[in-house]
């Protein structure tokens with residue numbers, strides 16, 4: 001008989017032989033230690049509970065819960081029972097949830113006790129018959145019901161091509177789409193990263209990311225689990241608390257904003273990071289400033305990588321110095337087994353649409369065959385929607401999302417190029433360059449700039465300084481100085497919100 005390709009089986013096979021050692025250690029007022037045997041038993045109970053519901057094969061199990069170890073167990077239990085996990089940002093409100101529930105038609109919804117009233121009503125109206133609760137305090141009907149079930153469970157047999165997770169894309173334009181990821185997509189990527197980032201015995205991961213997204217759920221959790229490594233678990237990121245645990249850890253994964261916040265802590269030092277082996281950044285561009293400041297303060301060079309819900313991880317800066325340097329402002333080279341190409345490159349800049357192919361690439365958008373066809377080329381490459389170029393050493397530089405590209409007076413303006421010039425100016429913390437409607441140019445380049453603490457920036461002086469460095473069509477027609485940029489939960493700047501906010505700037 002062929003091997004069971006269920007991702008859960010591969011993760012459980014990697015649990016250390018010492019099942020009573022700590023798998024996850026929580027932080028906060030009353031830290032808890034979960035053993036590997038606890039992970040096995042609790043996921044078995046929840047998987048048995050799901051099996052007892054007699055759900056049709058391929059049923060979706062939606063989770064709209066706050067971060068907790070039990071929420072991770074729910075994910076693992078869904079894999080174990082062979083159903084399809086549907087993680088949802090707990091910040092989603094009724095309007096958004098109505099879309100996800102009607103689109104994915106989950107058979108089971110798990111929500112926090114506080115949201116049970118409105119969410120169960122929505123779910124039941126949509127035909128879902130099972131709504132459980134799960135709180136961050138280990139309370140709720142999911143665990144209450146699960147305790148009545150046995151703590152052993154034979155994982156469901158799954159093929160590598162079977163659906164494991166539906167991840168809704170953040171959907172900054174139009175309706176959010178469900179990316180279908182298979183057991184094989186995730187296992188191949190997890191194995192690649194384990195080897196490439198040199199996960200090793202004794203590694204300990206500080207986990208402070210949300211777990212409704214690929215970064216925290218897949219890259220971080222799969223990495224630690226597949227290596228049988230302990231996690232130090234934060235239900236939410238708080239810079240002082242996180243840096244205080246770095247001396248007990250070897251690996252940290254974060255979004256750029258986390259690095260900026262940690263740099264704001266006077267206690268951050270090389271001494272505090274002495275046991276650390278690897279700092280990974282992703283989900284949004286890491287500023288060169290942050291990269292350099294981190295190197296100076298801690299002696300560590302952040303490894304930036306690039307991926308997306310539809311493809312899991314695509315590229316990474318080198319782990320091993322023998323493979324090359326970690327270069328600021330780039331997301332590195334394609335991971336082993338993953339291919340990247342740049343379609344229709346611009347003659348001057350080399351920038352074009354980033355396309356990817358490999359075992360990591362998803363199976364398509366849930367119930368959107370047309371959209372899926374549109375996003376794949378005839379020869380089977382996935383169009384990421386990101387724009388960038390490969391440099392002479394094969395490192396990928398991302399210059400923005402295709403939809404964020406500004407076309408002003410017929411010229412292409414890549415926001416990242418203008419942002420990097422502005423960011424390098426004295427007194428600038430960061431910036432976001434957007435295009436807004438303009439009666440003459442079609443779109444006008446607008447820079448939204450955040451000053452460093454205590455600095456008063458002059459928009460005109462900034463504009464003049466940019467003029468000295470960039471062709472005129474790239475120079476912002478307006479520079480707006482603001483206290484901060486709108487970001488989503490993963491630290492991505494929400495340019496769609498900025499565009500909406502400033503769309504009337506040049507209207508007569």
Ligand code: AMP
Pocket residue numbers: 169170214281282283284285286304305306307308309310331384386398400401490
């Ligand atoms: P998501 O599907 O929510 O993970 O968003 C994926 C998108 O985030 C990608 O298509 C990129 O636009 C962006 N992204 C992820 N990692 C990076 C990175 N290291 N640098 C720049 N953009 C990134």
